[in-house]
Amino acid sequence: MIESSVVEGLPAEGALLLRMSGTLDAHGAHAWSQELRGHLEQADRAGLRPVLDMAHVQLGGAAVLRTLSETTRVRTGRPDLIIVRARPGVREAVRLARLEGVRLYATLDEAVRELARAAAKAEELPAWRSPMADPLRPSYEDLHQEVRALRARVRTAPVIGMAQGMLMARYALPETGGAFRVLRETSQRFNVPLRVLASAVVVARPPDGPAWFPGRRPLPVPPLRILGRTDRDPRCRGRMIDAVLREALAIGRAPAGHVLSVDPAVNALALEARYGGTDAYLDHLGRGRDDGTAEAVARARGRRVSMPDVAAAELLSEDGRRALLASGARALQCVPVLSSAGCCAGLITVHWPEAGHRPTSPQAEALGLLAADTAAWLAWYHRTVLLDALEHLHRRLARP
Template sequence: MTQEQAAPLLGGGTTRDAALSVRPAAGRVEILCLSGVLDADGAIALTQDLAGHAEKASRAGRRLVLDLTDLGLVSAAAVRVLDTRTRHLGKNPVVVIATAPHVQALFSPSPPPGLRVYPTLGAALAALTPTGSRMEVPIGGEDLQAELFGLHAKIRTGPLIGTAQGVLLERYALADADAAFGLLKQASQRHNVPMRVLASAVVTAPPPSASSPEWFPGRLRTPPPPLELLGGPGFQADDRKHVLRRLVYEAVTLADADGAEVHLSDRALENFLVLEAQAGLDAAYRDRLALVSGPPAVCAQARDLGEPVFVADIAADPDLAGAEEGLAALATGSRALYAVPALTETGECAGVICVHRMRPGRWMTAAQHTALAILADDLAAWRTWYRRTVVPEALEYVHAHAPHRG
């Protein structure tokens, strides 16, 4: 039975009965999706269907996953029937995805031994993945995990900032690396340009003339470009954090999405994509997608192709399902992804907007696709202006406040 085909269970027949469908999945699992309302009679029929699917999955060397995401209601009696009829599977239990809190509550007091219940498909797939092929959550709780992710961020940005320090140290004959860092920090704070962004500009911008008081002689400050969706009342084009935060929430609203992320390309990092803003995505996902070099990450696919990329079901995608990027997306609750590149007038990819949906399948209308494309154009226009206007002002501060060679 394909993803689009859903049939009543053996005991079904009315619109309130549960229906079971098989969703294609890549790799080591077979996903059964249950929708509708599950009562005791439906649970009896379900266990009969499960037996057949379990045997088939076992012969193929795959694990059975029962996805209850679309189940509107399940009775306590149905859970008792499932418990009774799956106890013999204790050594090789059926994996159950229970996203809704009211469904989770029915399984939480005493989990049936023949079932293993997880809140997301990603959590289930991570549990089925052999230890060592994924990053383990460190012992010690969320504080230690946040500390670890913070350390990862420093490791990613440290070399670039160090390179910029070396450039300034040599260019202006500064006393030491601390003096170079202090100069960067002052310019960063004065012009509200992040240290990493400023460091990237120091490394990639044409060097100034040592004898000139200006880095970019004759440069004119141009006003922000007109933006169709991103601008409007209260828009602060100079405030990078404000712009990107506004952008990501516009993306969520326009696409009717459950989450979104914005990556920007960095010339100093060979146009790797850097995660700059997000909404609705957990810390582990943000850490995994903080710096993206290439596919299978969907944002990198969109960058490389120069066109939107849609993944209807991460679990069924042959490239993403078993990759760390796909597992991270599933673990944060995402099932479908849509990424659109922000292309400048010269065809350069300035960044990528990616929206997330918790349910698999296509969901956006033609109007929503158009709106996201316009939003991506706004991002490209703003990023071009920011690079040519705001960042050079911070570089001018560096040049003006550094000692010049005679």
């Protein structure tokens, strides 16, 4: 028997988790193959990576392995089937069968580590094994991006899972797939990132009636001193945050920078936009290591942090310093985005490749105005677009 549920984020980034149970023998091999093939086709149509959980499976013969081999062989060009939590006997049988298009991992964390090691080895390959000589070999950047995507899913999956669980309990939904489908549809309809919508579901007070937020009135877009000069739609979160980053880079005449937000559901930083530089520092932040960074200091103090010489900055941890230097940053400026209550809702960071760079007073003032604009826009966005999305979600699920 195979049960499926969608987990871990957006369709392009998520997974279709297939939970198997029972004994797979030659007698039921054909029926099992047809069922598995149907689930794999479902994953392909939805753009999801298939993950087969075999924790409760016993293999009853070689016929099942042959069937699995035939099922996966026809998936050429599709994402590999990932098998997790297989029992030792099952894992060994699958490994010895040398099945095409199948990857075996004990856990998702093990998959991340294996991809990271593969990415490191890719840099050491001789020239004759370069991507130019072997275009079918995954490039270092491909592997690196997959590692980063897996880490991002590990961070966002708990919030999305919490939101699914809350919706299931609140609206008596029979399975997680229904909750995820409504979350995804609402995310796409209102152009709200799924992780942002899920976080709002988790932190918002539960609805008590036909309307989630009764008596709510539309709010006008606040006057924006810097962001108001752009022609971006304030309802489009991605474009507005891109505009924030571009303005910050232009103000500081900086070649690189990034914008982070604070996820209120887990009180953690999330990357919203980046430009220039290398991935070393963002990877450092992506692993949840934001202590001892400029962002952590600016967030805790509630004011800008200027580091004209990263190599000598006493506020940085050694890991944070090494990551910044590896990313090419020798000087930086980090400005917190503070709500009207003084809480940090995000951070704007720009950095330069030469030490000794310090923004002028007009530049520092303009960055402060940009952060204030960003805070005002975020507050409006949360009170309008995000609440509109929650109202829609509530109406969809509360239907009799």
